Amino acid sequence: MPTVSVGRDRLFQALGRTYTEEEFEDLCFKFGIELDDVTTEKAIIRKEKHLAEEVSSEDEEVIYKIEVPANRYDLLCLEGLAQALRIFNGLDPIPTYNVANISSESMLKMHVKTETSQVRPYVVCAVLRGVIFDEARYNSFIDLQDRLHQNICRKRTLVAIGTHDLDTIKGPFTYEALPPPEINFIPLKQTKNFRADELMEFYKSDMKLKKFLHIIENSPVFPVIYDHSRTVLSLPPIINGAQSAISLETKNVFIECTATDLTKANIVLNTMVTMFSVYCERKFEVEPVEVIYPDGKSYTCPDLSLYQMVVPLSYITSAVGVSLPAEKVAGLLNKMQLHAEHSVSKEKQTIFTISVPPTRSDILHPCDVAEDVAIAYGYNEIPKMKLPSLKPQSLNQFSDLIRTEVVRTSLMPGILKTVGHNKDHPKPIKIFEVGDVVLLNETKDVGASNRRYLAALYCGSTSGFELIHGLVDRIMEVIGTPFVIPGDKTGYYIQSSEEPEFLPGRQATVIYKGKQIGTFGIVHPQVLDNFDIPDPCSFVELDIESFL
Numbered sequence: 001m002p003t004v005s006v007g008r009d010r011l012f013q014a015l016g017r018t019y020t021e022e023e024f025e026d027l028c029f030k031f032g033i034e035l036d037d038v039t040t041e042k043a044i045i046r047k048e049k050h051l052a053e054e055v056s057s058e059d060e061e062v063i064y065k066i067e068v069p070a071n072r073y074d075l076l077c078l079e080g081l082a083q084a085l086r087i088f089n090g091l092d093p094i095p096t097y098n099v100a101n102i103s104s105e106s107m108l109k110m111h112v113k114t115e116t117s118q119v120r121p122y123v124v125c126a127v128l129r130g131v132i133f134d135e136a137r138y139n140s141f142i143d144l145q146d147r148l149h150q151n152i153c154r155k156r157t158l159v160a161i162g163t164h165d166l167d168t169i170k171g172p173f174t175y176e177a178l179p180p181p182e183i184n185f186i187p188l189k190q191t192k193n194f195r196a197d198e199l200m201e202f203y204k205s206d207m208k209l210k211k212f213l214h215i216i217e218n219s220p221v222f223p224v225i226y227d228h229s230r231t232v233l234s235l236p237p238i239i240n241g242a243q244s245a246i247s248l249e250t251k252n253v254f255i256e257c258t259a260t261d262l263t264k265a266n267i268v269l270n271t272m273v274t275m276f277s278v279y280c281e282r283k284f285e286v287e288p289v290e291v292i293y294p295d296g297k298s299y300t301c302p303d304l305s306l307y308q309m310v311v312p313l314s315y316i317t318s319a320v321g322v323s324l325p326a327e328k329v330a331g332l333l334n335k336m337q338l339h340a341e342h343s344v345s346k347e348k349q350t351i352f353t354i355s356v357p358p359t360r361s362d363i364l365h366p367c368d369v370a371e372d373v374a375i376a377y378g379y380n381e382i383p384k385m386k387l388p389s390l391k392p393q394s395l396n397q398f399s400d401l402i403r404t405e406v407v408r409t410s411l412m413p414g415i416l417k418t419v420g421h422n423k424d425h426p427k428p429i430k431i432f433e434v435g436d437v438v439l440l441n442e443t444k445d446v447g448a449s450n451r452r453y454l455a456a457l458y459c460g461s462t463s464g465f466e467l468i469h470g471l472v473d474r475i476m477e478v479i480g481t482p483f484v485i486p487g488d489k490t491g492y493y494i495q496s497s498e499e500p501e502f503l504p505g506r507q508a509t510v511i512y513k514g515k516q517i518g519t520f521g522i523v524h525p526q527v528l529d530n531f532d533i534p535d536p537c538s539f540v541e542l543d544i545e546s547f548l
Contacts, residue, residue: 001067002151003036006078008062010136014082016091028066031088032375033075037065071362073152073271077144080275080359088335088376097274097304097358100129100287107290107300108171110256114294115177119216120160120223120236122262123175124269124301125289127166128253130281138248141276148268156212159259159268160237162225164244166252169227175258177221185232186242196222196235203238212238223258234258269302270358306339306355311366313342313350319370321382326350332376338369407438407448411455411541412501416523419459420531427535428460434544453518455541463522463536465506472510472520472540479547481512489514501527502539510542518542 012018019027025035040060068075075081086092110125133141145161153159180197187199194202200217203209215237216222225233232241236258246253255272259265273286280286292298317323324332326342329352333340339355356363363369374382392400408414411433419429433455441449456471458464476483476492484491490513497509499519507521520540528537 008064034067036067074359076147098285110291111174112293113176119219120258122259124265125256126302127287156237158261162234162256164254165246165250166254169244174226187239267361304358309354311352316370320374335376336372416531432456452545454544457539459537463538465538468538468540517546
């Protein structure tokens with residue numbers, strides 16, 4: 001699931017109140033998201049650069065890292081998070097997004113050339129008029145593009161977003177596909193003019209952009225968008241042109257999304273314009289663009305109409321597991337940004353007509369509606385129940401019985417397996433386990449008995465043998481057992497052992513009140529190799545039932 005980083009104070013300002021960390025965690029849980037981490041911008045930079053930790057100063061901005069569902073693209077920016085939480089808290093109504101009513105003659109046009117079908121056949125566009133940016137809004141606008149590129153756009157392979165200062169370019173626009181040597185322009189953040197084939201070589205050393213080159217570099221033609229004066233707006237999905245770069249002073253934003261998947265392109269465009277039309281001079285209004293294809297067909301985008309779905313009340317309540325009146329369900333759905341009106345069908349069944357806004361592209365099936373009701377109602381409020389129809393298959397029942405019979409004679413393999421799977425963890429690794437093992441015992445009618453064991457392991461640049469030895473001594477000290485000479489049964493002592501899992505000469509048996517209760521030592525290199533552990537380890541295992 002994606003994680004969104006937002007400034008805590010700006011988020012609280014947008015929500016209209018401040019929260020304690022515990023209160024905000026509770027709000028996130030109720031809404032179906034999670035506060036994953038609380039950090040600062042400087043701490044994030046230090047972590048990325050592997051720098052030493054510093055004492056945080058009071059003037060550092062607190063950053064909330066919030067985990068959101070992968071299909072909730074509207075929650076990938078502060079604007080969407082704040083809007084969704086305000087509606088959930090009953091502070092705001094569900095927004096109504098409008099496409100500006102302008103004549104066909106005054107509408108911007110995007111003409112698509114036939115050659116684009118060889119590489120990226122689709123394009124959708126829109127305009128945000130009268131946008132008011134400040135630094136925080138501008139950064140959020142850029143961050144949302146990056147998060148969409150990483151998420152639904154599948155690292156720009158399916159969709160690539162281009163945003164441009166409309167006042168620096170002139171329509172109509174054309175979306176073309178040309179041989180790389182025929183494309184020349186100054187790319188974003190550069191001052192030199194490049195041919196497209198030269199640019200591909202240039203960006204092979206760019207840490208951010210080189211990972212996108214493979215998308216088009218083997219194509220005989222590259223996609224390119226021009227304005228009326230043949231100014232290059234973008235070379236999708238790689239880079240925009242320098243001339244149309246947006247800034248804090250930008251007032252009118254032209255957005256184009258080129259794609260290999262038209263459905264996802266429309267979702268991406270809708271997400272961009274719905275999230276940031278809140279800053280437009282006419283709030284929640286978006287100016288359309290007409291896209292004209294080579295076959296003469298034309299489409300006006302974006303499509304911000306409501307998608308309607310009919311869902312029976314009985315389906316919702318049976319899926320949630322709680323009997324709820326229609327008025328309650330309608331209120332819960334409105335909290336989740338879904339317009340809901342209930343009526344009675346010809347079959348005397350209560351049904352809901354759900355109007356899904358363009359921000360909720362994740363609502364595809366009645367089960368999605370039921371899930372939103374469950375979230376808004378509160379999962380913790382739903383009574384637990386065992387469905388009588390759910391009976392395990394005979395094979396699964398038998399498998400479960402087999403699992404309960406599985407036994408182990410040592411805790412060592414489990415701990416070594418854990419270390420092997422976490423060998424890249426910062427060293428040293430110190431772990432322990434208290435659990436049961438099964439030993440042969442002829443005095444028992446089943447021929448075996450359970451014993452409670454303690455095991456501990458140290459893994460680092462050195463073996464840590466002395467640390468494990470010290471742990472044994474500390475355990476004995478805590479339980480009040482003195483160290484005695486060999487043969488004395490009033491305390492404990494150690495003597496050499498020859499267990500194959502340890503290095504010869506670097507292991508010992510623990511004798512407690514005359515009985516052997518465990519062994520410790522440096523784990524044999526062959527054992528470590530079997531578990532793919534590259535670092536030396538020391539291990540101890542004790543029968544703690546012997547202390548009782």
